Amino acid sequence: MARERTVVKGIVLRAVDTKESDKILTILTPHGKLPVVAKGARSRKSRVTACTQLLAYSELTLSESRGWQYLSEGSTIELFQGVRQDIELLSLASYFAELTEAAALEGVESGEILSLLLNALYALGNLKKNPALVKAAFELKLMSLIGFEPLADACAYCGNPEPEEPVLDVREGVVCCGKCGKGERGLSMPLSKGALAAMRWVLYGEAKRLYSFSLAGPDLKKLGDASETYVHAMLERGFKTLDFYKGLQLPEADG
DSSP, rough: OOOEEEEEEEEEEEEEEEEETEEEEEEEETTEEEEEETTTTTTTOHHHHSSTTTEEEEEEEEEEETEEEEEEEEEEEEEEEEHHHHHHHHHHHHHHHHHHHHHHOOSOHHHHHHHHHHHHHHHTTTOOOOOOHHHHHHHHHHHHHHHOOOOOOOOHHHOOOOOOOOEEETTTTTEEEEEEEEETTTTTEOOHHHHHHHHHHHSSSSSTTOOOOOOOOHHHHHHHHHHHHHHHHHHHHOOOOHHHHHHHHHHHHOO
């Protein structure tokens, strides 16, 4: 009896080599995260090798057997060569993939998450956006899409729409004035007017214009520190790919 086949578009979030020349892939599709077996993908004669690379976005033909999805055919749509040719961009993109894998669920609609990841890779490799800006925006928007959107429209305590000396309470997921809630709030990351404005742009603006804002210097650092800390607080874990990416930044920072 022939296996039933389905065709999906998806991006590889993780690829693990297994016995012989096979791979087990974690693929993000519009319908959720999906484990897929790619038999013979590491063979020189394989016609699906390109589709099984980390961050490869492809149209994939899958067949199911005994509860597993197997990759039958594949045609690459985008390999993001602009990202792959730069070790720092590739390491950042790998962090995006690991973070997305941690956030996405199997069998849960993930079209917006998939679009977010694809647009982030395009912003890095094609638009040459500031990696620190893309990283902060990606982290905040991803948390928003999985139900952890921080409340940033006003101070959570006094209601001031323009909080004075704003901070982000990463445990409670709220923005407030620096003087409000002392003794009540958890770990708080300092923001600035510019960082808060950028955060609101990311959270409440149009998805297609996510990276269409400017931020630099101390303002960008505060936004980046706050977004990264917020991810760690919400997901309660660290990321090896992020550690590697940050390690690549050290020589430049010291210089």
